[in-house]
Amino acid sequence: MQCSRTTGEAPTHLRKEPNVRDILPALSAWYAAGRPFGLATVVAVSRSAPRDPGAAMAVGPDGEALGSVSGGCVEGAVFELAREVVADGGARLETFGYSDDDAFAVGLTCGGEVTVLVRPVSPALDPSFGALAASVAAGQPITVATVTDGPAPRGATLAVRPADVSGTLGNEGLDAAVTADARGELALGVTGLRHYGPHGERRADDVTVFLHSFAPPPRMLVFGAIDYAAAVARVGDFLGYRVTVCDARPVFATPRRFPPGVEVVADWPDRYLRGTDTDARTVICVLTHDPKFDVPLLTEALRRPAAYIGAMGSRRTHEERARKLAAAGLGARELARLRSPIGLELGARTPEEVAVSVAAEIVALRWGGSGAPLSATTGAVHPARS
Helix, strand or coil: CCEEEECCCCCCCCEEEEEECHHHHHHHHHHHHCCCCEEEEEEEEECCCCCCCCCCEEEEEEEEECCCCCCCCHHHHHHHHHHHHHCCCCCCCEEECCHHHHHHHHHCCCCEEEEEEEEEEECCCCHHHHHHHHHHHHCCCEEEEEEECCCCCCCCEEEEECCEEEEECCCCCHHHHHHHHHHHHHHCCEEEEEECCCCCCCCCCCEEEEEEECCCCCCCEECCCHHHHHHHHHHHHHHHHCEEEEECCCCCHHHHHHCCCEEEEECEEEEHHCCCCCCCEEEEEECCCCCHHHHHHHHCCCCCCCCEEECCCCCHHHHHHHHHHHHHCCCCCHHEEEECCCCCCCCCCCCCHHHHHHHHHHHHHCCCCCCCCCHHHHCCCCCCCC
């Protein structure tokens, strides 16, 4: 049984923060050595497909495959396409479809369609790739716009940063329209397809462009340098967050107690937070478990942007903390943002188990998961895109 390949374009869907950071070091090495490779990127999905737009797979000069676009049989077909585009120098757009009934038989986790752009990359074909890869690796905000279909060079790219632009999609009008949209999407960290006229006309759909936004990694702020903090920091780093641990006690706020790459700050938690930028992706975990730290810290946290604010403690501790926060002037809407006691009910005991519980709650909140066992739910494992 095989996955079917269809023609035409899958629907446009916008998703947050996909990236190819994991395979960038190898791609940059191939590019620096002048060795062409094929780069396949998921540009659209429909129904319950297993990967989001922005998922990528690369095939190197020696046939090495990195990354994934489907987690199933699509990989083999994309591997061959990547080798073909390197040989002939032209980009290809293919849609792979498979039914829910056939999905497990072909090694896929679910049914749906995946539309993949496969293009050759080399210094001669894409002079700006090295600079944009360096920007992504450095965590700098950048949106890469790539023509996928229409009367414009398929595979042409435009790299849009907050202050400059490099590359071209074929003409100034299209470049200008895409640049404006790319900067808007970059601010939101959104990736997806956009449609334009041949010269960037807004009310036309002749040219399809894939906007792939790379925002800096989201932040995780962990307050309280205890054993639980080390475990939460470790899982946060694993999930792709830029982790900072803060504690007012210098004897505990030492880098040796935490995983490499985790920033450790000795400062009063509320003072540190007041001087730190947060946004709608930031995760704040309060593990201090001490009212003199918790109350001023949470008073500040609950009044600023954040995706998740959780605090450790028993239910009695939470009730007492909530009374003090209300007395400090926080309203019902602000208090409702607080996830306390922190984490999902997993029966966790060890610091590592508690960290899994916290991570599970963060992921569930991010994607709208219920936290219920999959065996007790019905419907698609990966909710259909809408």
